[in-house]
Amino acid sequence: MAVTQTAHLIATQPRRSVVAASWTALGALLLRDAVVLNKHLWEFVLRTLIQPFLLCFVFLFVFPKIGQGIGGHGDAAESAFATILVPGVVGISVMFQGVQSIALAMAQEFGFTREIEDRVQAPCPIWLVAAEKVISGTLQGLLSAAIVLPIASVVHAGGVHAQLALHWGIIVTLVPLAAVAMSGLGLLLGTSFEPRNIGLMFGFIILPITFLGGTYYSFDRLAPVRLGGVHWLQVLVLANPLIYVNEGMRAAFTAGPHLHLYVIYPVLVGFAALFLGLGLRNFRRRVLS
Amino acid sequence: MGPSRSDTSALAPPGGRRREAVIWTEQLQKRYPGAEAPAVDHLDLEVFAGEIFGLLGPNGAGKTTTAGMLTTRVVPSGGRAEVGGVDVTRHPALAKQLSGIVSQQNTLDRQLSVWENLYFHGRLFGMGGRRSRQRADELLEQFQLARWATASVYALSGGMAQRLMVARAIFHEPAVLFLDEPTAGLDPQSRLVLWDLLGELNAEGQTILLTTHYMEEADQLCARVAIMDHGRLLALDTPTALKQSVGADTVLTLKAAGDAEALREKMAGALTGVTGSRSIEGGAQLQVRGAERLVPRAVAAAEALGVDLIDLSVAEPSLETVFINLTGKELRD
Incomplete structure (x- = not known):
């Protein structure tokens, strides 16, 4: 009896501190996401590229070809539009990555698979499970930016050229910041909408953000839209996080x-x-009762 | 018998008097916002190392909420609870190191294979790559899932998915394995396989807390059973002692045409040794002490009273009988 009791006393004590356990748990969660991403790498690449490719194909290839070029006729005007559109396409890809990799995944895990119930049993604080999703979403956002930019800058009709000028100082700080913000948006959306209402999320949140987020135009071009001297559209879009990403x-x-x-x-x-x-507050509320 | 209340560190060695209590609650309460009655009402429990402990009660009795509080998913409204000496409210992340959980739903990672579900669980709980690989292989073998190692978890039947969830839950050698209604929705065959498996784990020293509304499950598996209803603990003892507490050794079930209540009254009066009785649909159930020649006696009594018997059966008292005596209703209501 004494022997078994000792054995149990050893087994029934926590073996590691919360900090140590949390670090390894975070590492394991990231590793799991990396393995899953690697399993579906081609799916990820195609999913990431399809929208930017279509946008560039229609706006920068088809429209100039059929004489419907945006920004006016002629290569110069069409190139000016390309210069506006290409960074916008990168921005929108980063946003979609945040929504896709976090909001949709979370809706599924909270919904019919209930996988989240297991994930939050990880030996770490609950917020860390959500934070890991954001980290993972951010990394995927950066990855999408890296694969979208080269594609977006070459899918053009002859004579149409986006005038790219890479500012590395801004690239290495702003792109990650944008990816974090958009992953945060994904977390907020994923924890706010019931799985069955994901359609509403796309209709009432994602679409307006996309169309009024400065993907197809830069902020300064909106100045002519005004009512009695008020640049109402410019004021309106300032509430849209995507405009800052795209700009x-x-x-x-x-x-x-x-x-x-x-x-x-x-x-x-x-x-x-x-x-x-x-997002973290919502996550906690959804997980704990 | 009170546990030592040293708050210096949650990692401190266990207090001398707590001995081998792995789960301990004191006046544990949960009232959900907006609910009229508490889901768990001043619950005192102690679960000892190495036992299979059952929380038995109907749906809504507070079993799942109790397990939820012990596994840090439900925040208590009052009282205290400890797992392995760790306060689950104050140190939930630490308490999670000590718990292995099999929930009612299938929570397997759908993106991962059967083997990977185990492997990444090991990594999540701080095991190295090699050790996780090794243990994943061992457990798949032990749980007879080895040939499904590379399969998607979608390919598993309900019983196999359940086994994999048990394997995953014990992967990190938790102090307590929690199972919430483990066999709900399983076919009888899978249920037996799971019972065997839990018995084996327990024989190796695994402490198990399970919630169930199947009295056979509690009876067969559990060293001790806590019967719950409306969030309160009604009785706590070994299944044998609980059944003995009924005070009868036989349950006689009679079916007859006519008024069930009248049948109950007549038969309870006519037979000797009746300790309790109730009317059921189409008949009556009597608890009798002294089973000798009970069937002929009952038939004779029925004949004498002019009762037109359709069916008659005898059984030993079960935990169902205990529950009926405690609450006046059936477990599966």
């Missing part, structure tokens, strides 16, 4: 006009903090 991409990848970096950085940091804060 930031313009600052990073082109020499064209963009919102001031003094505005872009702090606002994106603010959005990231807001989304992460609300």
Whole structure:
């Protein structure tokens, strides 16, 4: 009896501190996501590229070919539009990655598979499970930016050229920041919408964000839209996190006009903090009762 | 018998008097927001190392909520609970190191293969790559899932998925294995396989807490059973002692045409040694002490009373009988 009792006393004590256990748990969760991504690598690449490819194909190849070029006729005007569109396409890809890799995955895990119930049994604080999703989503966002940019800058009709100018200082800071903010958005959406309402999320959140997020136009081009001297559309889109992402991409990848970096950085940091804060709160509420 | 209340460190060695209690609760309560009655009401429990402990009760009795609080998923509204000496409310992340959990739903990782589900669980709980690989192989062998190692978890039947979840839950050698209604929805064959498996694990020293509304399950598997209803603990003892507490050694079930209540009253009056009775649909159930020649006696009594018997059966008291005596209703209501 004494022997078994001793054995149990050893087994029934926590073996590691929470900090040590959390680090290894975080590493294991990231490793698991990497393995899953690797299993579906081609799916990931195709899913990431299909939208940017179609956007560039229609707007920068088909339209100029059929004389419907956006931004006016002629190679110069069409190239100017390409210069606006290409960074926008990168921005929108980063956003979709956040939504896809976090919001949709989470809707599924909270919904019919209930996998989240197992994931939160990891020997770490619950918030870390959600934070890992954001880290993983951010890395996937960066990966998509890296594969979308080269594709978006070559799918053009002859004579149409996006004038790219890479600003590395901005690229290595702003692209990750944008990816964090958009992963935070994915976490917030994934924890706010019931799985059965994912259609609503796309219709009422994703579509407006996409179309009013400065993907197809830069912020300064919206100035003519006004009512009695009020640039109402410019004011409206300032509430849209994607406009800062896209304008930031313009600052990073082109020499064209963009919102001031003094505005872009702090606002994106603010959005990231807001989304992460609300998202983590929601996650906790969904998991605990 | 009170546990030592040293709060210096959750990692401190166990207090002398707590001995081998792996689960300990004191006045544990849960009231969900907006609910009229508490789901768990001032629950005191102690589960000892090496036992299979059953929480038995109907749906809504508070079993799952109790297990939820012990596994840190449900936040208690009052009282205290400890697993392995760790306060689950104050140190949930630490408590999770000590728990292995098999929930009611299939929570296997659908993106991973059968083997990977085990392997990554080991990594999640801090095991190295080599040790996780080794243990994943061993457990698949032990749980007779080795030939499914590379299969998608979608390919598994309900019983196999359940086995894999048990294998995953014990992978990190938890102090307690929690199973919430483990055989609900399983076919009888898979249920027996799982019972055997749990018995083997327990024989190796695994402490198990399971919730169930199948009295056979509690009776067959558990060293001790806590009977719960409306969030309260009604009785706690070994299945044998609980059944003995009924005070009868036989349950006589009679079916007859006519008024069930009248049948119950007449038969209970006519037979000797009746310790309890109740009317059921189409008949009556009597608890009798002294089973000798009970059937002929019952038939004779029925004949004498002019009762037109359709069916008559005898059985030993079960945990169902205990539950009926405690609550006046059946377990599966």
